[in-house]
Amino acid sequence: MEKDQAIINEWKRSKAIGIIGLGDMGRLYALRFAKAGWQVNACDMESQYSKNMEEYQGTAVNILKNGHYVSRASDYIIYSVDAESISKIVSIYGPSTKMGAIVGGQTSCKAPEIAAFEAFLPKDVEIITCHSLHGPKVNPVGQPLVLINHRGTKESFRFVETLFTCLESKHVYLTAEQHDRITADTQAVTHAAFLSMGVAWKANNQFPWEIPRWIGGIENAKINISLRIFSNKWHVYAGLAITNPAAHKQILQYASSSTELFKLMISEKEEELRTRLYAAKKFIFGNLDPSHSLLLSDDLLDKFSLGNVPPEGHTPNSHLSLLAVVDSWYQLGIVPYDHMICSTPLFRIWLGVTEYLFCTPGLLEECIKTAVTDRSFRPDDLEFTLAARMWSKIVSFGDFDLYRKEFETTQIYFSEKFPEATRIGNEMIKTILEKTN
Numbered sequence: 001m002e003k004d005q006a007i008i009n010e011w012k013r014s015k016a017i018g019i020i021g022l023g024d025m026g027r028l029y030a031l032r033f034a035k036a037g038w039q040v041n042a043c044d045m046e047s048q049y050s051k052n053m054e055e056y057q058g059t060a061v062n063i064l065k066n067g068h069y070v071s072r073a074s075d076y077i078i079y080s081v082d083a084e085s086i087s088k089i090v091s092i093y094g095p096s097t098k099m100g101a102i103v104g105g106q107t108s109c110k111a112p113e114i115a116a117f118e119a120f121l122p123k124d125v126e127i128i129t130c131h132s133l134h135g136p137k138v139n140p141v142g143q144p145l146v147l148i149n150h151r152g153t154k155e156s157f158r159f160v161e162t163l164f165t166c167l168e169s170k171h172v173y174l175t176a177e178q179h180d181r182i183t184a185d186t187q188a189v190t191h192a193a194f195l196s197m198g199v200a201w202k203a204n205n206q207f208p209w210e211i212p213r214w215i216g217g218i219e220n221a222k223i224n225i226s227l228r229i230f231s232n233k234w235h236v237y238a239g240l241a242i243t244n245p246a247a248h249k250q251i252l253q254y255a256s257s258s259t260e261l262f263k264l265m266i267s268e269k270e271e272e273l274r275t276r277l278y279a280a281k282k283f284i285f286g287n288l289d290p291s292h293s294l295l296l297s298d299d300l301l302d303k304f305s306l307g308n309v310p311p312e313g314h315t316p317n318s319h320l321s322l323l324a325v326v327d328s329w330y331q332l333g334i335v336p337y338d339h340m341i342c343s344t345p346l347f348r349i350w351l352g353v354t355e356y357l358f359c360t361p362g363l364l365e366e367c368i369k370t371a372v373t374d375r376s377f378r379p380d381d382l383e384f385t386l387a388a389r390m391w392s393k394i395v396s397f398g399d400f401d402l403y404r405k406e407f408e409t410t411q412i413y414f415s416e417k418f419p420e421a422t423r424i425g426n427e428m429i430k431t432i433l434e435k436t437n
């Protein structure tokens with residue numbers, strides 16, 4: 001034990017950590033590492049140098065002008081930049097990497113990141129990469145942190161692991177391919193659902209927190225998480241979906257499931273809809289241990305409302321966004337519980353909400369009945385279906401510009417509500433995580 005501590009102290013004394021990209025995630029890492037006593041060199045775009053010098057004054061983070069300076073002075077360098085630019089950025093700074101150093105990245109899809117490292121890093125440089133499976137506003141403690149030893153010695157991997165212990169996350173060891181397959185199954189469809197909700201609300205000129213039937217219970221989770229996603233940067237979601245080929249299939253299936261279920265609803269084919277949904281239910285939730293208690297409940301979510309809960313309580317809903325996600329998993333043969341070790345908070349909440357809908361006695365039946373008999377949901381569900389198809393087209397065409405335009409127009413529409421949505425969303429996520437952990 002004492003020997004271990006001596007090694008750690010020696011690493012802290014002799015090795016420096018480099019962060020290229022001081023955005024939301026880079027900042028989180030830089031400050032945490034520095035606080036734990038590591039030497040940290042960091043930079044953002046050169047144009048941000050003076051601003052960052054001021055911002056990080058009084059912290060132990062050593063701000064440098066650009067990635068060349070960070071690369072030549074650091075022993076483990078983490079690229080925390082947008083996925084679309086990873087190749088270009090590594091091509092610029094990679095050759096400046098200190099001899100024998102280790103390099104990793106924070107991008108959400110590992111195939112393009114590893115390809116960039118292999119193409120542009122000198123051969124003496126080791127590659128050990130990472131991915132924190134949570135956003136910058138979530139406390140890293142207990143959240144999954146994927147560590148990938150792609151081209152590193154055992155000793156270097158031990159050093160990187162030791163560095164990351166200060167985040168107190170749960171380390172998950174995967175290969176780059178395993179990582180990309182799992183995150184396609186979990187994050188890509190989850191984001192497709194919430195992005196489609198936002199676009200549909202906007203298309204119908206609605207602010208959902210003002211509409212009584214969308215206030216309270218699981219509707220709160222839909223609204224808070226959708227607004228949370230739209231309050232973030234577009235490139236995080238675009239990069240994660242577009243650069244991961246495995247994600248395209250998932251997002252396409254989500255759009256097809258939404259369309260097919262919506263068609264069954266409007267043609268009022270109740271039995272066909274029921275048969276399809278019960279088959280999906282059996283596949284996804286059929287093997288749950290009898291002692292498994294529901295991850296979430298309406299009551300738990302009630303208090304995280306952006307509007308006033310109507311006195312008569314919640315009204316039944318067709319819940320197309322939720323039915324479609326379970327149907328997608330079923331059609332693709334994905335059992336979401338298998339991915340829990342490598343899941344983000346949003347994915348776990350979304351799974352909790354679907355579980356609540358499918359496993360609370362009577363709720364799925366109520367939803368099926370509402371979907372085929374209550375026509376008042378059809379304008380909403382039509383826009384939702386169109387939105388899901390739009391996102392799947394943008395992703396499969398790999399169109400970053402169009403993704404950005406669609407994302408940012410919706411972002412502007414909801415922007416006034418972001419401060420309140422972030423505050424309530426943070427509370428909601430904290431409460432749910434405490435319960436689901």
Ligand SMILES: NC(=O)C1=CN([C@@H]2O[C@H](COP(=O)(O)OP(=O)(O)OC[C@H]3O[C@@H](n4cnc5c(N)ncnc54)[C@H](OP(=O)(O)O)[C@@H]3O)[C@@H](O)[C@H]2O)C=CC1
Binds near residue numbers: 044082236
């Ligand atoms: N946000 C999240 O929830 C999570 C994000 N990730 C991934 O982490 C990465 C970073 O995300 P995040 O921090 O949210 O994004 P940000 O946009 O906040 O941060 C990226 C930063 O990199 C900077 N940058 C771009 N080019 C360079 C360069 N040549 N040299 C130095 N800095 C540069 C950007 O500057 P500028 O803005 O001026 O271009 C920006 O400040 C992404 O790949 C994302 O997918 C992973 C887990 C969670």
Ligand SMILES: O=C(O)C(=O)Cc1ccc(O)cc1
Binds near residue numbers: 132135229347
């Ligand atoms: O939890 C989510 O899905 C988020 O939206 C935050 C997020 C975004 C990108 C990542 O690579 C990891 C986490």
